[in-house]
Each structure stands twice: as structure tokens, then as C-alpha cells.
Amino acid sequence: MTKVRLQVPDDRCIPSEPVGPCHEGWRPELNIIYTSPRGTLAALRAAQHLARDLEAHTLLLVPQVVPLQFPLSSPPVSVAFTEQRAYEMVKESQYDGDIQIQVFLCGDKRKCLLSVLKPQSLVLIGGKKRLWPAPEQKLAEVLRANGHRVIFINGE
């Protein structure tokens, strides 16, 4: 579903959004990309220590590709299910810091990630390391080629 920012005059909102490094209270951002369940779990566990050491703001980015035959806001995998799965994953990883899960409904996973990641983002990708490039390794290469700092976590 398309996100609509609702400005409401109360304090029920999400914690303050990450702001640029020139602002007071700036914290680095740690972006975990949702890949396979096992890979994501490994990345979340690895992120725990990293986020604590860096005092980073952690985001779990879940790119959900919607085929052309479906409206962008109604993908074949229910949005509620995708959100729940990502949430369960965070719970299973026993991640003990604050984390923001962002599900992106998009037509192309790579394009989506390249457009949502800020320049030179710190990215964690979990996956199975193989002799031939696995999709997660290829994704890591693409992000590196676009100037992001990518840490590949072997999920096995």
C-alpha cells in the first residue's frame, strides 16, 4: 500500500526519523535487507552487536516484488502476511534494540533498494555463500557498485 504521512497533533507517533549527520542527535543507519528467512535471521543476529556498538538506528527493509498482473497496492502475497512474517523474524532473532520494518511493494527489487537507500548506506545482507554467485551475493555486488557499504553475512 502507498504510504501516506499523516500529521497528527499528539505523541502516538513513531520515534523521530533518522536525520542527517549535521543535526544534533544524529545516529548512523543500519539497513538489513530481507532475503531468505535463514539469511535474514543471520543478518538480524549480526546486526544486533553492530547496532549496539555504532549506536545505530536499525531498519529491516523488505522489498516485496508485485507482478505486473497485480495492482501495486494488492500484491499476490498479502501485505499483512509479509509484515507479520518480518515481525516474527525480528522476534525470532531476539533482537533487543529498536527496529523499524519497512515493507516496500515494488516492481523490481534492485531498483527499489537503490532508490530507498541513502547514499553510502551501511547495509547487511544475509545469505548462503556459494561458489557461484547466489542472488543475495549478486544483490550485495550491485549495492556495492552503487557506493553502499555492504556486509555479507553467511547464513549457514
Place this chain on the structure above:
Amino acid sequence: MPRVLLATTALLSFISFWRAAAVVLNDMGSSAFYAGAIAEHFVGKTAPWFILAIMIIAYAVRALYIESCSMFVRGGVYRVVKEAMGSTLAKFSVSALMFDYILTGPISGVSAGLYLVGLLNELLQYIHSSLVLPTNQTAAFFAVIVTLYFWWENIKGIPESSEKALRIMYVTTVMVVAMIAWCAYTLWVRGAHVPPLPSLSNLTYSKDALGWLSRTQLPYTVGLIGILIGLGHSVLAMSGEETLAQVYREVQHPKLRNLEKAGFVIFVYSLIFTAGVAFFAVMIVPDSVRQNFSDNPIGGLAMYLVGPLSLRLLFRGFVVVVGTLMLAGAVNTAIVGSNGVLNRVSEDGILPSWFRRPHKRFGTSHRILNMVVGLQILTIILSGGNIFLLGEAYAFGVMWSFAMKSLAVLVLRFTQPGPRDFRVPLNLRIGKQEIPIGLGLITLTLVALCTINLFTKQVATLSGVAFTIVFFGVFTLSEKLSLKRGQVHSDLDHFNLEPGEDLAPAALGVRTGNILVMLRDYNTLYNLIAVLDRVDTKKHDVVVLHMRMLARAGSGEHDLEPDQLFGVKEQTLFTRALSLAEKKGKTIHLAVAPATEKWDGILRAAQSMQSSTVVLGVSPSRSVAEEARIAGLAWELLDAPRPSLTLEIYSPNGREFVGYLGPHAPDLTPKEVDLLHGIWLDLSNEVAPEELHHHDVVHFSLDELKRLTQDSNGTRKEAVARLRQHLQEIKDRREPHL
């Protein structure tokens, strides 16, 4: 206690016309592997001409799709027919489309199987094995395996990307180029005859080509009937063109021009590939053996090219690999497509929502997938892997969904005669009435082909009509039940509401210097259209803000719930705004904010969003000058530091007022520049050798004016009176306001 925050965003991303063409060709090109041979089976050696004619008709149908896309960004058959001719015919069209999808999977899977079995049997023969695989049964088995594989992939919800389509097209192009070059060389070495022209004397119908018309002499005596029968048996060649409507959503700006380009690429490619295969097969493969390869014509073509056997076998292997990739892809597309269509109609209430209930483990609409795949496997088993039987039935769904779409676009020309970004060419205007000759001819041709197929394709007619009646009945019954239960459907998009205390660039994921477009009414979005036409969203983000005006008494006492800020009006407004953005191929960001006073709300939003420009439509109650004045006053009341803002106000006829809020360099008229230059010229000699610049003249004049207006001994009064007189004098020369 750690906090987990969840948000979902739909992210529009756009693809080039090359990639869009690749997606469509993945579907449409797969028919090249069987369409020519099926047509030849029914109408003999003249078949390549019919395939060529169908490719040209497909080009005309492309224009039809472009016109429908210019009206509806998500303009599938269901949506367009429903808009033009109502719900009943839309249900009929969607039933025919489902028949098309149910058949696409089996015909593609069986065709891939036939290519594979053909190669395997050929290899077994060369190694002197006595084993011969039963062709149709093995192909059917292969089709079932492929279908089950993609069923499982779809149950798991693993999507295909346009990247994969592009890669398959790269490999296919290598095959097509090699095939054309090799075929041309073969023809040059051996020579050949062009297939006979499709005249009555050259048409040789097979036993099953005429259906109920076999009892009449019409196919043998009336040329037009013969031509229509030939075309009717060749229409499979343009199946897959409907993907144009699906791909339009993702085509990048300028969308329609890019869709036209994609359509042209598709036309040229399919003309060369599909028609080329049909011609080369008849010209190169000897008549005596060609029927042995009627189920895998490109495989046969590979075996009769000039060159060493090992090289030909290698090429045939390559053809099988490419064919399997494309045809298996088409099996998947059919499953995804039917899942998409049934989800869409289920959302509309014409299929019980029970079908959409998500899978417990994977979250997909498994009931729809099970039903579709079950029907596909049943079709494969019933056909026994007979490609001609499948081909005959397949044409029913393809043709009726095209014909209904064409009829709908034609009807819309009369019911919604307004301007369109694209019209099918050949339109005659008599007075105020437009006669769409081109569109009429396309519709007539498609309806004629549907009609002739009804008589000649007995299996297709019986099975297609039965299937359509069953689906139509289910849809109608379900719709009635939904209406009874009050499950009102809606064409509105769903939005994820993300409450937050402030509007900030980071919260919306936009850059500073963005353009803030204020939307009030979903019927007056002309300011957004103007911005989307002009702004390059790669350089500047566009934020669409709806200001929810609150009465002062009700605004601060209680917290506002999200649904108080975001009702049906806002949902409609943003649905239309998103649709416009999709149409223009540009990304927008949406926000709603409450305010008690219009300009205070707008300027505070612009300040916190760090916008560079605020864009509005004209106010129904205030003149533009008055609006700008109030905006200026509200700007002064903002907390420091106040931002410099450009204010753009658009009228429905496209006229634009540009003003500035905050300190800014004024726009000087040529006369004012002349005046300044004259003063500078006059004084620069006087003050020489001191250096005098134009800005010094401005600075000095302003200081003098300030001194005059601050003097209390009557000079201020005099200055103001002279200013007033000046304003009166230039009043007539000012540009009229919007």
C-alpha cells in the same frame, strides 16, 4: 522494551520501453514456437501469409491498447469493458479471458514438451536406440511437471522480475538472429519457392479445419470466408499482446510515447520471428517431411538447414533450451495472470472473498491458484498432449477478449468523446460527430474472426461457451450475494496511514527543496498535472499534501484518530493523484495534515518539509492577487528562520501565476532595466573615477526611498501619494490576473 515499527510503502519504479517490449515479447514470442505449424495444419501451405496478416492486425490492435491505456493506467479488459458497456459484458469478457489463461498454460507447456521430446527422440535415433518416447503423452507429462513447478513457485509467492524477461529475450534474440542468418544462407544455397498466395484455389483445409461449415460450400466458393477461416486458425500468433496493458503501469515517462515505441519494437520483432519462422519452415523443410515436425516447427527447421549434422543438432538443442525457457515462462505468466484477474474480480465482489484467503504459511491466494492450476492440469490430461486440439480451443479466449476490448474502446469514443492523449488513427469528423473509421475496422475484423471461429472451431466453441457460461454464472451469483451482504466494492486504492507528529523530509523520504503540491478536491487536480508535466522527479521530489481543515473548537481538545484525518474523500483524492503520477511515469509522496487556517497550515508544512515551491490551484473564493497577499502576510507570521518560497498558482486552463514569499530578487521588466541602465549611464560619468555598478544604483535608490518614508516631516505622505499615483498609472499595463 525494544520497539518494532512497521510501515508499508508502494514504490513506483519505471522501466524503459525496451524492457517493456521484452516483457510483452516473452508472452507473444512464445507463440512463434507453435502458431505457424498449427495454422499450416488447418489451412495448408498458405499459412505463412495468414500469420503475416495476423502480425499486421496485431499492430492495429496495439493502437487499440495504446488508446485504452491513455484512458486507464490499469486498463485491463475487465476495467475497460466495465467502464464502457457495464458489469454484465465485463463479466463475460473476464470469463473469456480466464478461458484464454487456462489454455495458455497447457498449450505452452505441451509445446515445450513437444520440442524436448522431438529432440530426445532424434538423439535416441542417432545412437541407434530402440526406445521411442510417445510424443504427445511425454509432452503432456512434461507440461504437467512444469505447471506443478510454477504452481508451487506461486504458492510460495516467488515473483518474476522484468530483468528475467529481458535476459530471456537476449538469448532468444541470439537464436532468432542465428536462425535468420542460417535460413537466409540455406535459401541462397538451395533456392526455394515462396509459399502460395492465399487464394481459394490454394487453400487446402484439413478435415478438422471447417467445423460446422464443412457441410456447406461457403469455404470453397466465397473468398472472404476462406480468408477469415485462415486468419481464424492463425490468431494464436498474436496472443500475449494483452500484456501491453499490464506493462503500461511501469513504463517510464513519457509513458504513451514509450508505449508506442515498445509497441513498434514488439511489432517488428514478432513480424520477423513469428512470421519468419512460418515462412522459413514452408520454404526450407521439404513438404514430404514437414508434417513430422508440425509439433516443433523450429526444431524441424534446424534439422533442414545446410551444414554439418552435429552443428544442426547443436542448434536444435539451443532452440529447445530457448523454447523451454520462453514457453515455461508463458506457463508461469498464465498462472500469475489468472491469479491477478481473479484477485481483481474478487476484490470487486464478483468472486467470493473465500478465494482470496491467504495461505497460512506463504500468504498467497492459494485457493485461486489451486483452482487455476487444477483446471490447467485437467486440460492437459484431456487434450492428451495434442497441440492442435489445444490450439483450436485456445483461439476462443484470445479472440473474444480482444474483440470485447475493441468494442469497449469503440463504445467509449461515443460515450466519452473527450480528448485523449492517443487515438487509433483514421478518424473522420462530420460536424461535431467523429466517426472512428480505424477503430471501427479493427473491431469489425476482430468480431468477424470471433464469429467465423464460432462455426469452424467446434471444440473451442463448445468448451469455450461451456467454460464461459460456468464462470459467468459463478461471477453473477457471487456478485448478487456480495450485494446482498452489503460488501460494497471500491475502485479506490488502499493506503497505509503512518501517523507522525511532524512533516519532515526524512519522514516522507524526500529531499529538501521539494515541490509541495496542495490538493483540495479530487476533481481539480490540474495543478498536479502541471507540476508532473514540468518537474523532473529525479531532481526534485514532489510532495502531494492535502490540508484537512478543522474547526478551531474541535482541533485541539482531543487527539485526532487517523480515520478522522483520512476518509473516503482523501482516499479518492490520493487514488486519483497516484493514477495521474502513474500515467505520467513519475513518483509522488503523499501526506495529510490538519490545519485551522489555510495559509498558516500550508506555509508551516512548507517550512517543515523544507520545500522550495508551493503549488496550488486557483481559489474559488479569492482572486490570485488577494491569495498572494494573504500568503505574504501569513509568511510574516512564521517562526524564524522563515524560508524563501516560490508560490505557483494554476488555473484550470493552464495559466500560471508565479510569486515569491520572503526576500527575493524582483523580476524586472525591460522598461525598468532600461530605466536603471539610463540612471547608471548618467551618474557613472558624474561620479568617475569612482566605480559605479547597477546594483549600487539600486542600493542607493532604496536607501533614499527608505529615508523618505521614514522622515516624519511630510515626505512620507508625499512619497506614498506618488507611489499610489504610479500604481494607478501602470494599472492598465499589468497582466490580467487569473
